[in-house]
Amino acid sequence: MSEEVGVIYVGQKPVSSYVLAAVTQFTRGSKKVSLKARGRAISRAVDAAELIKRFLQDKVDVESVTIGSEKVGEPGKERTVSTIEIILAQKE
Amino acid sequence: MSEEVGVIYVGQKPVSSYVLAAVTQFTRGSKKVSLKARGRAISRAVDAAELIKRFLQDKVDVESVTIGSEKVGEPGKERTVSTIEIILAQKE
Numbered sequence: 001m002s003e004e005v006g007v008i009y010v011g012q013k014p015v016s017s018y019v020l021a022a023v024t025q026f027t028r029g030s031k032k033v034s035l036k037a038r039g040r041a042i043s044r045a046v047d048a049a050e051l052i053k054r055f056l057q058d059k060v061d062v063e064s065v066t067i068g069s070e071k072v073g074e075p076g077k078e079r080t081v082s083t084i085e086i087i088l089a090q091k092e
Numbered sequence: 093m094s095e096e097v098g099v100i101y102v103g104q105k106p107v108s109s110y111v112l113a114a115v116t117q118f119t120r121g122s123k124k125v126s127l128k129a130r131g132r133a134i135s136r137a138v139d140a141a142e143l144i145k146r147f148l149q150d151k152v153d154v155e156s157v158t159i160g161s162e163k164v165g166e167p168g169k170e171r172t173v174s175t176i177e178i179i180l181a182q183k184e
Contacts, residue, residue, distance in 0.1 A: 042135040046174040050161045065157035069142045082138040
């Protein structure tokens with residue numbers, strides 16, 4: 001159970017709501033939490049990751065950061081947006 | 093010489109200027125280019141990295157992505173901003 005990776009999609013809400021969501025998941029026993037964001041929300045995902053690290057000092061670390069791109073929108077009106085996935089993991 | 097890592101600071105200019113700067117560095121023989129950004133410019137740095145990858149298809153890959161935070165501002169008025177460093181490297 002605790003090996004599941006909780007995924008949190010970072011969007012337009014205040015950073016604090018994503019921090020709270022992640023901290024809650026770790027408190028409930030998740031070993032890893034993945035923060036995913038697209039476009040302008042990418043900066044917010046990095047802010048959230050940094051705040052979570054500071055909040056759960058010495059307990060959580062950034063395991064990996066992956067960037068990529070995705071096509072969004074309807075066929076014919078597609079555009080490419082950048083994506084980020086930040087995986088935070090509990091230290092052993 | 094060509095082992096030097098060129099550093100490009102991504103700020104408020106259009107993404108294309110950072111893409112051009114990086115492509116120029118690779119064309120001149122740099123093996124690695126580092127894109128650095130803070131705060132809201134983080135999303136732009138990811139956009140630039142993805143565009144550079146697409147532009148120099150099969151020639152350049154993301155070697156590492158590191159996030160962190162930095163204190164900025166005058167003493168007493170300091171605030172913490174998130175940072176990103178994306179290292180792009182020429183494939184062997």
